[in-house]
Amino acid sequence: MKKKGLTVTGKQRIAGWTFLTPASLLIFILSFYPMFQALMMSMKTGSSANMKWAPLLFNYKRMFADKLFMRSVGNTFLYLIIQVPIMLILAILLAQILNNKDIKFRGLFRTMVFLPCATSLVSYALIFKSLFATQGLMNSILMNLGIIKENINFLGTPGTAKAIIIIALLWRWTGYNMVFYLAGLQNIEYQVYEAAKIDGANGWQTFWKITVPLLKPTIIMTFIMSINGTLQLFDESVNLTSGGPANSTITMSHYIYNNSFGQGTANFGYASAMSFFVFILVAVLAFINLKVGDTRD
Amino acid sequence: MKRKIVSVVLAATMTMTMLAGCGSSASTGSSAAGSEAAGGAASEAAGSEAAATTADVTSEDEHTLSVYAWDKNFNIPALEAAAADYKANVDPDFNLNIIEQSQSSDVENAITLAASSGDYTTLPDIVLFQDHYFHKYVTDYPDAWQSAGDVDVNWDDFSQEKLSYSTVDGTHYGFPVDNGTVIFAYRTDLLEQAGYTIDDVTGISWDEFDEIGKKVYETTGKYLLSMDGDGNDLVYMMLQAEGASQFKDGAPYIADNETLKRVVETINKLVQDKVLYLANDWSDYTDQTIVNDMVAGVMNGNWIIPTIEQVADNSGKWEITSLPTLDGGKEGYASNGGSSLYITANCQKADLAKDFLAKTFGAGSTATYDAALQNGGVITTSTSAGKSEVYNEGVEYFNNQPIYAKIVEMGANVPVVEQSDFHYSCRSYIAAAIINITNGADVDSELKNAEDQLKFEMGVE
Numbered sequence: 137m138k139k140k141g142l143t144v145t146g147k148q149r150i151a152g153w154t155f156l157t158p159a160s161l162l163i164f165i166l167s168f169y170p171m172f173q174a175l176m177m178s179m180k181t182g183s184s185a186n187m188k189w190a191p192l193l194f195n196y197k198r199m200f201a202d203k204l205f206m207r208s209v210g211n212t213f214l215y216l217i218i219q220v221p222i223m224l225i226l227a228i229l230l231a232q233i234l235n236n237k238d239i240k241f242r243g244l245f246r247t248m249v250f251l252p253c254a255t256s257l258v259s260y261a262l263i264f265k266s267l268f269a270t271q272g273l274m275n276s277i278l279m280n281l282g283i284i285k286e287n288i289n290f291l292g293t294p295g296t297a298k299a300i301i302i303i304a305l306l307w308r309w310t311g312y313n314m315v316f317y318l319a320g321l322q323n324i325e326y327q328v329y330e331a332a333k334i335d336g337a338n339g340w341q342t343f344w345k346i347t348v349p350l351l352k353p354t355i356i357m358t359f360i361m362s363i364n365g366t367l368q369l370f371d372e373s374v375n376l377t378s379g380g381p382a383n384s385t386i387t388m389s390h391y392i393y394n395n396s397f398g399q400g401t402a403n404f405g406y407a408s409a410m411s412f413f414v415f416i417l418v419a420v421l422a423f424i425n426l427k428v429g430d431t432r433d
Numbered sequence: 434m435k436r437k438i439v440s441v442v443l444a445a446t447m448t449m450t451m452l453a454g455c456g457s458s459a460s461t462g463s464s465a466a467g468s469e470a471a472g473g474a475a476s477e478a479a480g481s482e483a484a485a486t487t488a489d490v491t492s493e494d495e496h497t498l499s500v501y502a503w504d505k506n507f508n509i510p511a512l513e514a515a516a517a518d519y520k521a522n523v524d525p526d527f528n529l530n531i532i533e534q535s536q537s538s539d540v541e542n543a544i545t546l547a548a549s550s551g552d553y554t555t556l557p558d559i560v561l562f563q564d565h566y567f568h569k570y571v572t573d574y575p576d577a578w579q580s581a582g583d584v585d586v587n588w589d590d591f592s593q594e595k596l597s598y599s600t601v602d603g604t605h606y607g608f609p610v611d612n613g614t615v616i617f618a619y620r621t622d623l624l625e626q627a628g629y630t631i632d633d634v635t636g637i638s639w640d641e642f643d644e645i646g647k648k649v650y651e652t653t654g655k656y657l658l659s660m661d662g663d664g665n666d667l668v669y670m671m672l673q674a675e676g677a678s679q680f681k682d683g684a685p686y687i688a689d690n691e692t693l694k695r696v697v698e699t700i701n702k703l704v705q706d707k708v709l710y711l712a713n714d715w716s717d718y719t720d721q722t723i724v725n726d727m728v729a730g731v732m733n734g735n736w737i738i739p740t741i742e743q744v745a746d747n748s749g750k751w752e753i754t755s756l757p758t759l760d761g762g763k764e765g766y767a768s769n770g771g772s773s774l775y776i777t778a779n780c781q782k783a784d785l786a787k788d789f790l791a792k793t794f795g796a797g798s799t800a801t802y803d804a805a806l807q808n809g810g811v812i813t814t815s816t817s818a819g820k821s822e823v824y825n826e827g828v829e830y831f832n833n834q835p836i837y838a839k840i841v842e843m844g845a846n847v848p849v850v851e852q853s854d855f856h857y858s859c860r861s862y863i864a865a866a867i868i869n870i871t872n873g874a875d876v877d878s879e880l881k882n883a884e885d886q887l888k889f890e891m892g893v894e
Contacts, residue, residue, distance in 0.1 A: 183573035184549035204886060270713075271721065292662065292713045294872070378714050380663045382865035397538075402545045402573065 178409035184402045195409035204383060205410060208391040211298070211384070216366045219302045224358055226310050231317035232347065246318070250311040257308075261375035264304045265291065294384035297377050301385055304372055309365070313358045320354035321347070360422050367418050388414055490557040491779060496526040498786055499557035500774070501543065503534040506739065508561055508772065510809030511610055511801075515793035518800040523792055530557075537563050537772070541570070547779075548574035558780035559790070561610065564598035564771050569854035571601045579776040581605045584787045586795040592768075592814040594847040599773045606775055608790040610805075612812040613734040613771030614844035615670050616753040618741060620655075621832065623729040623750075627652045634730075635754045638761025639671075639699045646708030655729040658703065659722035662711030665864035666733065666769050669856075671696045674756045674765030678850040679859050684893055687863070687884035688877070695759055697867060697876060704871045711871065732756065734769040735840050739810055741830075748830045755843055766846040812840050855891055862886045 142150070181190040199205050233239070234246050252260065267273050268290040275287045290296045324347065332342050348355070370389040373379055379386035379394075386394075388410065396407035490499050502508045509531055516529035534540055540560050547553050556577070562570070571578060582604045588596060591609050599607030621631055627649045634645060646657035660667045672678060677692040679685065687693060703709035710727065712718035722728050724743050731741055741751060756765030774794065776786045793801040797815035803823040805811040813819055819841030827833030853859065866879040 184545060185551065185574045185576065202889065269717070269721070271725070289713065292711070292868075378663060380713065380865075380868070382868035397542060397545075402549070404549070 174408045174411065177405055178412055180405045182405070184404050187405060190405065195406045196413070198406060199410055199413060204386075205388075205391055207383060208386045208388045212367060212369060212387045214298065215302060215305065215369060215387070216363060219305050220359070220362045220366060223306050223310050223362065224313060224355070226306070227313035227358070228317050228348075228351070228355070230310065231314045231321055232343065234314070235318060235321045246314075249314055252308050252310075253312040255308070257371035258375050260308055261304065261372055264300065264307075265376050268300050291377050292381050294381055297381060297385045301372050301376060304376060305366075305369075309362070313362070316354050316358050317351060320351045324350045356425060360425050363421050363425070364418050367414055367421070490532065490555065491781070492530065494528070495782065495785070496524055497528040497530060498559060498780075498782065498789060499530040499532060500559040500561065501532050501534050501540050501557050502561040503537050503540065505533060507736065507809045507811060508610060509533060511805035511811040512561075514804030514808060515789070515798075515801045517804070518793050518798055519789050522800070523788070527789070529789075532557060537561075541566055544570055544574060544577055544777075548577045553577065553777065553779040556777040556779040558782065558786050559774055559776055561772050562607070562775050564595075564613065564773060565852075565856045567598055567607065567773070567775070568601060568852060571606065572854050577778050578606055579778060579780060579783055581608065581776065581787060581790070584791045584795065586791050587797075590797050590815050590817050592816075592844045592847060594768050594849050595771065595773075595814040595844070597849050597852060598771075599775070607773035608775075608794045609771075609773050609814050610794055610811065611736065611771050612814045612840060612844050613736070613768040614812075614814075614840050614847060615674075615732060615756060615767040615769050616735045616738070616836070616840060616843070617730065617732045617756050618738075618751050618753045618831075620729040620747065620750050621752050623649060623653045623655060631752045631754055634757070636762065636764045637757045639703075639757050639759055641761060642757045643699075643703055643706055643708055646703065647706050649729050650707045653729060656710040656722070656727060657708050657730045658732055659710040659712060659718060659728045660732075661715045661718035662868055663714045663864060664857075664860060665700075665711070665867055666860065667700055667709075668693070668696055668863050668867070669860065670732065670756065670767040670769050671699070671759075671765075673767035673848060673850050674758050676848040676850060678852075679863070680851045680853040680855075682851075683853070685855075685859065685884050685887045685891070687859075687887070688881045692759070694876065694880065697863070697870065697880065699759070700867055701870050701876070711868070734771060735812055736770060738836075749832050751831050752834050753831060753836050753839065764846075766843050766848065768844065768847045806837060812837055814841070814844050816841065816845060855887065858890055859883075859887050 177187065178195055179190060179193075180187040181194060182188045230249055234242055234249070236242075239245070255263075269275070270287050270289045270292070272290075274290070275284070278284045279287065288296065290300055328346055328350075329342060332346055337345065368389050369387045370393065373385055373387040373390040374393070377385045379390050392407050392410045392414070395403045395410070492499065500512060502512055512529060512531050516527065516531075519529075520527045534543075540562060543556060544560070544562075547555050553576075584605070586605075586608075588605065592612070592614075595609045595612070596605070599605065599609065617634075619631055619634055624630065624634065624645075627645070629645055629648075634642065637645075642657070649655060649657050669679070672693060675692050675696075677690070679687060679690070679693060681690075700709065704711060710722055712722050719740050723731055723737075723740050726744060726747070731737060742748075754764075756767060758765040774790055776783060776790075780786050792798065797813065797818040799818055799821045802811075802813045802815065802818040803821055805813070806823055818824075819838060824837040824841060825835050826837075828836050862883040863880075866874075866883040869879050870876055
């Protein structure tokens with residue numbers, strides 16, 4: 137028998153590369169190349185038909201002098217700091233309750249808590265908008281209960297508008313995170329709880345000493361996902377309040393959008409620079425989170 | 434071995450189909466030829482909606498033009514009227530392929546996209562474009578347009594204020610379609626309950642208006658005026674009625690502008706006195722305040738009329754007049770919004786496009802404008818077309834007042850004020866300032882803030 141040109145491992149290698157190349161090429165062309173282009177664009181300025189190289193880091197310096205962008209960063213972090221912890225705590229509590237084997241109609245309740253997640257972002261934002269309109273349902277209820285004397289313009293007042301965005305986010309995303317916790321809870325052996333019970337631990341202690349530590353990987357994952365999602369928050373700001381009143385609820389992504397497609401601006405250079413700022417923020421926060429959550433010595 | 438051959442054949446077929454797919458789509462994209470001539474005619478016959486799905490926007494047929502427009506109740510009937518007019522009187526083979534866009538910003542994005550990629554072949558021959566955006570788009574994308582400077586049109590027939598949007602550095606680019614003249618419409622029955630007539634609110638000052646408004650709110654519980662607080666057009670309209678602008682020599686003129694400061698203070702006072710209601714956004718403004726019958730007065734460009742007319746119960750109760758002014762004693766005139774038709778760089782049949790536009794909209798053709806008014810409620814800024822009979826008929830909804838003739842007449846009085854590429858940016862910064870002021874912030878510092886923000890965006894010191 138003639139000796140073939142390639143060894144078995146050689147053949148396997150070629151097969152491996154052949155399978156890998158198309159996907160890698162597509163990812164490279166459709167994802168990495170545009171990213172690189174965006175990075176280049178973030179160094180340029182001028183109308184999009186005729187972009188010129190800007191002085192070094194011009195757009196990046198500009199964004200720190202831009203009060204409106206700084207306000208959008210502030211708003212986003214406000215949502216992040218208030219909404220994410222409340223949401224995750226609620227989710228974990230709900231998961232704990234709905235994991236109880238003695239509850240009747242468990243499946244029904246789980247579905248109900250998860251259901252908001254199945255609504256589209258735009259439609260739920262519009263529903264919240266009509267709920268909290270000046271002549272909306274919430275105002276009528278509060279009026280009839282005698283809690284308020286005059287209809288409140290919820291979405292037209294800076295403080296309440298922010299609060300409503302947070303409430304909307306809680307409603308939309310708590311169930312989503314609960315599902316992760318429920319899945320995580322399935323992996324905890326029931327014997328662990330039985331052992332704790334025998335040792336005389338009460339519910340509170342079991343929760344903090346067993347459930348939370350064993351759920352840690354899931355908690356970290358949901359944390360990173362929530363931070364990532366909140367930093368890129370867009371739909372609620374656009375559809376619920378359109379960034380108003382007086383830009384008091386605008387988020388970073390919304391401001392970036394306004395700079396690229398809103399009001400005929402097409403300021404693509406500046407918009408991509410701000411996008412990279414968000415990218416760095418997400419990366420840094422995720423990194424900190426991973427480090428903090430890492431229990432290995 | 435057999436298996437290998439099969440897999441090679443399969444892979445080859447797949448590659449082939451992929452390549453073929455790319456090839457064919459590329460060819461339709463660039464040539465846009467034969468199929469479109471038929472397609473254009475068919476979609477024209479079937480109405481404008483079907484055309485929106487075709488990717489090819491221009492046709493090689495010598496008698497066919499394509500145009501982007503966005504409102505099938507308003508400007509599309511006007512274009513259909515012009516097409517019918519040109520077909521009947523000039524070119525019997527003429528075809529206008531109206532491609533409907535869902536909103537005006539789609540047209541702006543189409544221009545941005547084409548210009549950013551440097552590929553203008555995606556554009557139709559003609560676009561309908563918002564007046565306030567046009568200067569900015571000429572500055573940013575000068576290559577996207579063809580000037581209409583050499584066209585035989587009697588420009589003096591049109592409102593000079595309207596033309597100031599479509600004229601850049603003395604060169605005409607656009608053909609006016611509609612009219613943005615601001616009307617102040619009042620519910621005469623509610624005014625009457627408070628003891629006033631339409632004459633009592635004509636030619637008054639904003640302070641007098643405030644007094645009347647308080648009385649109206651007391652007796653009827655309705656605000657005398659409302660506006661979208663997010664995109665607050667009041668400032669622009671009130672300033673224009675004074676002949677003033679938010680810009681001076683190309684730079685923002687806000688913090689030191691005494692007239693502007695008085696306007697903002699007036700708006701704040703109207704809000705505090707419950708005469709003016711600032712809605713949260715545009716749909717809140719139209720649906721809640723106007724259609725939901727919250728107000729006894731509406732002040733905006735006359736394109737707001739169809740919104741007012743949505744409340745059938747109030748037919749015959751409305752009448753229109755001019756604007757109040759800061760000092761009173763005279764009538765105020767302003768203009769807000771509106772659009773014009775422009776020829777894009779992609780138009781290969783510029784002569785046909787210019788001839789079509791010049792002989793219909795440009796010539797003040799009665800056939801075009803009468804049908805545009807009857808079918809779409811589009812009002813002209815052409816003085817000669819405004820004299821036609823259709824314009825002088827009374828409108829039942831407005832107590833048989835001949836409002837169209839009145840609007841054309843008011844439009845001729847609108848003062849020309851300095852325009853800017855940054856009109857909408859300026860509007861949103863001042864709108865934000867006003868919201869803060871009505872919530873108790875200091876007027877001077879808020880206006881200073883707005884000016885700083887706008888200067889920052891414009892990159893001027």
